[in-house]
Amino acid sequence: MSKMHKPATIQDVARVSRVSTATVSRVLSNPDLVSKSTRVAVLDAIRETGYRVNQAARNLRMKRAGAVLILVPNLGKPFYSGILAGISEGFAGSDYAVLITDTESSPLQEETLAGYFRDGRIDGAISLDGGISSDALQQCVTYGADDRIVFLCEWVEGEAFPVISSDNPEGARLAIRHLHDLGHKKIAHVTGPDGNVLTTARREGMVQERTRLKLPARPEWIIRGDFSLESGHEAARKILEMDERPTAVFCAADMVAFGLISGLVAGGLKVPGDISVVGFDDIEMSRSYVPALTTIRQDRHQLGRRAAEVLLGKVATTSHALPSNSTLPVELVIRASTAPPS
Amino acid sequence: MSKMHKPATIQDVARVSRVSTATVSRVLSNPDLVSKSTRVAVLDAIRETGYRVNQAARNLRMKRAGAVLILVPNLGKPFYSGILAGISEGFAGSDYAVLITDTESSPLQEETLAGYFRDGRIDGAISLDGGISSDALQQCVTYGADDRIVFLCEWVEGEAFPVISSDNPEGARLAIRHLHDLGHKKIAHVTGPDGNVLTTARREGMVQERTRLKLPARPEWIIRGDFSLESGHEAARKILEMDERPTAVFCAADMVAFGLISGLVAGGLKVPGDISVVGFDDIEMSRSYVPALTTIRQDRHQLGRRAAEVLLGKVATTSHALPSNSTLPVELVIRASTAPPS
DNA sequence: GCCGATTATGTAATCGATTACAGTTTTTGG
DNA sequence: CCAAAAACTGTAATCGATTACATAATCGGC
Numbered sequence: 001m002s003k004m005h006k007p008a009t010i011q012d013v014a015r016v017s018r019v020s021t022a023t024v025s026r027v028l029s030n031p032d033l034v035s036k037s038t039r040v041a042v043l044d045a046i047r048e049t050g051y052r053v054n055q056a057a058r059n060l061r062m063k064r065a066g067a068v069l070i071l072v073p074n075l076g077k078p079f080y081s082g083i084l085a086g087i088s089e090g091f092a093g094s095d096y097a098v099l100i101t102d103t104e105s106s107p108l109q110e111e112t113l114a115g116y117f118r119d120g121r122i123d124g125a126i127s128l129d130g131g132i133s134s135d136a137l138q139q140c141v142t143y144g145a146d147d148r149i150v151f152l153c154e155w156v157e158g159e160a161f162p163v164i165s166s167d168n169p170e171g172a173r174l175a176i177r178h179l180h181d182l183g184h185k186k187i188a189h190v191t192g193p194d195g196n197v198l199t200t201a202r203r204e205g206m207v208q209e210r211t212r213l214k215l216p217a218r219p220e221w222i223i224r225g226d227f228s229l230e231s232g233h234e235a236a237r238k239i240l241e242m243d244e245r246p247t248a249v250f251c252a253a254d255m256v257a258f259g260l261i262s263g264l265v266a267g268g269l270k271v272p273g274d275i276s277v278v279g280f281d282d283i284e285m286s287r288s289y290v291p292a293l294t295t296i297r298q299d300r301h302q303l304g305r306r307a308a309e310v311l312l313g314k315v316a317t318t319s320h321a322l323p324s325n326s327t328l329p330v331e332l333v334i335r336a337s338t339a340p341p342s
Numbered sequence: 343m344s345k346m347h348k349p350a351t352i353q354d355v356a357r358v359s360r361v362s363t364a365t366v367s368r369v370l371s372n373p374d375l376v377s378k379s380t381r382v383a384v385l386d387a388i389r390e391t392g393y394r395v396n397q398a399a400r401n402l403r404m405k406r407a408g409a410v411l412i413l414v415p416n417l418g419k420p421f422y423s424g425i426l427a428g429i430s431e432g433f434a435g436s437d438y439a440v441l442i443t444d445t446e447s448s449p450l451q452e453e454t455l456a457g458y459f460r461d462g463r464i465d466g467a468i469s470l471d472g473g474i475s476s477d478a479l480q481q482c483v484t485y486g487a488d489d490r491i492v493f494l495c496e497w498v499e500g501e502a503f504p505v506i507s508s509d510n511p512e513g514a515r516l517a518i519r520h521l522h523d524l525g526h527k528k529i530a531h532v533t534g535p536d537g538n539v540l541t542t543a544r545r546e547g548m549v550q551e552r553t554r555l556k557l558p559a560r561p562e563w564i565i566r567g568d569f570s571l572e573s574g575h576e577a578a579r580k581i582l583e584m585d586e587r588p589t590a591v592f593c594a595a596d597m598v599a600f601g602l603i604s605g606l607v608a609g610g611l612k613v614p615g616d617i618s619v620v621g622f623d624d625i626e627m628s629r630s631y632v633p634a635l636t637t638i639r640q641d642r643h644q645l646g647r648r649a650a651e652v653l654l655g656k657v658a659t660t661s662h663a664l665p666s667n668s669t670l671p672v673e674l675v676i677r678a679s680t681a682p683p684s
Numbered sequence: 685g686c687c688g689a690t691t692a693t694g695t696a697a698t699c700g701a702t703t704a705c706a707g708t709t710t711t712t713g714g
Numbered sequence: 715c716c717a718a719a720a721a722c723t724g725t726a727a728t729c730g731a732t733t734a735c736a737t738a739a740t741c742g743g744c
Contacts, residue, residue, distance in 0.1 A: 007462065009730055020694045026733055035692060052461045053528065056407070057730035059398040060699050066398070067439060075426055076626055081418030085447035092448070097409060097463070100442045106434070119394045121439070180433065201467040262632040284418055288572040290604040327371035351700055362724045367702055377722060576729050585697035691740070702728085710733065 008049035010200065017045035042249035055095060065120050067097040069111070073126040073154075074104045077255070078229075078283045083152070083301030087126065088117055090308020094266045094316065096123070103129045111153075111276040114139035118258050123148060124315045126307050130154030137161075146180065149312050150324075152307040153298075154197055162314075162324035164307045168198055171296035171330040172205025172250065178294070178332055179248040180213050183340045184276060187215060188246035190235045202252050202280065214252055216308060225256050232256035236263025239275070247275060247341040254279035254286045255296055260289070261337065266268050292335035299328055350391035352385050359387035362392035370395065397437060409439040410653060413455070413469040415496075416446045418596070419569075420625045422470065423573035424642030425494070429468065431643075432650020434682040436658065437630075438465070445471045465490060468649050468655045472496030472539050489656050492666075495640075496539055504656075506649045510540055513638035513672040514547025514592065517620045520636070520674055521590040522555050525682045526618060530563035530588035532577045532598050538569075544594050544622065563588055567598050574598035578605025581617070589617060589683040596628045599635055603679065614681035626674055630636035634677035641670055 014021045019038055026033045027042040034042075045051075059066040065125060072080050084100065091098050099122065113132070116122045117140050125140075127149065137159060140149060153161040172199060179187050189206045192199030203222065223238055224229035234249060236259070239245060250258040256310050257279035271277055271291060279286060282297035310324060357362045361380055369384040376384070387393075394434065401408040412429060414422050426442065433440050455474070459482055460624045467482075479501060479663065480490060497505040534541030545564065550561060563581055567573035569638050573594060575638045578601070581587060593599040601620035603613050613619055613633060621628060624639035639675045652666060 007460070010732095011730075020734075021731080022695080023693060026693090033692075038692080054402070054403040054462060054730050057464070057699090058396050058732075060396070060402050061703085061730080061732045063699070064398075074423065075417070076420045076423030078418045078420060081416065081444070081447070084417055085444055088448055090444065096440065097441055099439055100426075101430065102423070102427055106430055107422070120396060120398070134738080141559070170554075228630075229627055233630065233632060259632075262604075266632050285571055288575065288601070290569075290575060290601075290608050315428070352702095353700075363701080364703075365723060368723090371702080375722075393729085397698050399729090400702075403700080403702045405729070410723080640733080685744105687743095689741085691720085691738100693738075695734105695736075697734085698732085700729105704727085705725085707722100707724075709720100709722070711723100714716095 008051040009054070009097045010051070010171060012049050013042065013045045013051045016049055017041045019256050028101065032123030047306065051249045054288035058334040060106060065123045067099055067122050069099045069116055069122045071101060071125060071129045075102045078285060079116060079281050082126065083304040085204065086301040086304020087308045091312065094312055111136070111139055113142055117143040117145040117199045124311045126150050126311055128154060130153050130156055132156060134159065140304045143333040150307050150311045152303060160312055164303060164310060164326050165296040166303065166330050167327050168201035169208070171280060172202045173209040174332045175296055176206055176209040176213070178249065179276060179278065180215065182276065184248040184340060185215055186246040188221040188223060188239065188249045188262065190225040190232060190249060190251045192252040194224065199252060206250055206273045212339050218244065225252060227253040227256060229255050232259025236260050236267060239264065240267040249275060250278045250279055254281045254283050254293060257293055260265040271339050273342060278338060291321060291337045294335045294338040295333050297331045303328055346373055350394070351396070352394040354391050355384065355387045355393045358391055361383045386535060393642045398416060399544050407465045409441055409445060409464050409466045410439060411441045411458055411467045413443060413445050413467060413471045415471045417444045421623050425646040428643040429650045430647020432647040432654065436654055438679060448528050456485055459487040461484040463499040466653045468494050468653055469498060469651070470494050472498055474498055476501065492649050492653045494645060499539060504652055506652060506668050508640040508645065508672050509669050510543035511547030511550070514544045515551040515620060516672065517592045518548055518555070518675040519549040519640055520618065520676065521592065521618060521680065522557065524618065524680060526590040527557055528588040528590045529557060530565060530581065531573060532565045532567040532591060532593045532596040532602065534608055535568040536566065546674050548592055557571045560586065567594060571597050571601035574601025576606040576607060578602050581606065582609040585643065587653060591617060594622055596623045596635060596637055600631060614679050615684060618680040620680060633679045636677045637678040639673045
């Protein structure tokens, strides 16, 4: 109750410290321009008055939005939580607000993203969705958003925006190599959805390593999935019906692996006894699943952080420009879902 | 490229339509105050110039933040995605930006939430986290946030903020009744974490119905969990060791049910053959899990929507005040994880 | 001790909206 | 047909910051 004064403005601070508002502003944004003694006086006054800068006023004057938008394909997928945490952390020091939108539940109309830029509601965007149409991106460019869009994890083929992602092909190679090291020869792969860039990257890494290791290949061992639990389950059915069953399966996502495992187990097979399974992502659940999942870990926190930093470098004039594109290393995490073939 | 003019302002519209900026503003926010003819002229001018209101200017003038904050305990839990979608939808028509923060990954310091209000960065908040300290809430009140905080799903005992939640006790009762109808008598319950309001509501609903139906009760049939996969798995171990095993288990969350089922199956039991399992929430995965999970559905989308509407009613002066507290109905969804006892 | 360069500070315009108040026109009622 | 009420519309202040420009103070060098 004691604090219900209206909030202090820069005017109040100026009055208390007996300087002009210009000086107060400078203390805040360009401290070197003002002498030590007045700086101290102003900082004292700020403390005394409890002054906090009014973002709306600052944004208006500086003609910026003070916000960035994060486009998430499906917030429900546990995979994204760590990434979002990383992003938030990356923006924590800045004065940018972080808006999050789900591109699946509220499908991004052609002009929605561009609209955000047009209306000056955001200064930049991070897209985790590689399914944004080139047209939509083109529209953003129209509003001068050229270099204020960053792609994270996924990307749009043929567009020049910065991309932060994991080393997907290497992850696939690690998975295959691990299975090979255990003695597996007949290795299948459940892919992501057609047309997804990650699907391609991981499939190609897998095929490449399989070739390098001179492992046998059969067309039906490449099973089309879509990163979902269901598709894993579907894949299990297909595998159960095969004449020539693989002894190990590399899944393009952990969720797929879960569906696959439960399908295989329901079909009477043992994992990893009869079939070994490797996932991709290392989401939280993978550690505690039964059996604990061997998988390829992406550093989700770091991915998010990095993307935030890159975007900040673009929108905030003060930041030093970082290298835009970066590929983060992945890591093989060996748990209980893989074992030598019987 | 053709559009790289700087964005039109209200001045531009005024000039084109030959009226004052005041009139343009009125057309936008109070159309009845202006005559039909000028209104049409202004709207034409708006269309012609491609004018869009500058939120920073509006927010500054109206002394508001133009944003609301959503506090989510753990964005990684699939349960929250549908809720967030509902919230977004609820705010879609308004000019409020929706900020989302994860209270687990970036633990909400005592004064963080209050700080948002103090700095005028938000006009209101929806908390899905019932673990906010009374002190922190008290601080918000200090900044006049009394009636601009809404609790959703969870709440803080002893505080007077509006609460939108599902009928948790009824959900528990439905679950028990369903198992009873199938012929089960020995029913166990895996709870949520101690101190959580949902844990209490669901446990009490369960106990109440069990009593009403005169079913046997044993202390060890109430197993402490924490809504996580692991706790379900842990519960499975306990159940496997029991002398007097229950024939059915009601879990306080779907994730718990998944952990439980995989633990039971790993222990050699069949679900639902040997033990039936009911969950709570009906997250996406439950439909596709193997076996598909019988569970209590919460209308997550509706919960989110409702909370958004209630908060809008508080922060936007124009909205008609809705009843603040509301309890939404739940629904029993029967799938494959429950069957009569053998 | 004087002068130009440097450093520190203030003045006032500006960002783009909203709205109290005042002024003008139209309507209404008798 | 006139006064009062109602309906429109415009003028200008205001929200709270930033910053170009002007001015004042300090400094160094000779």
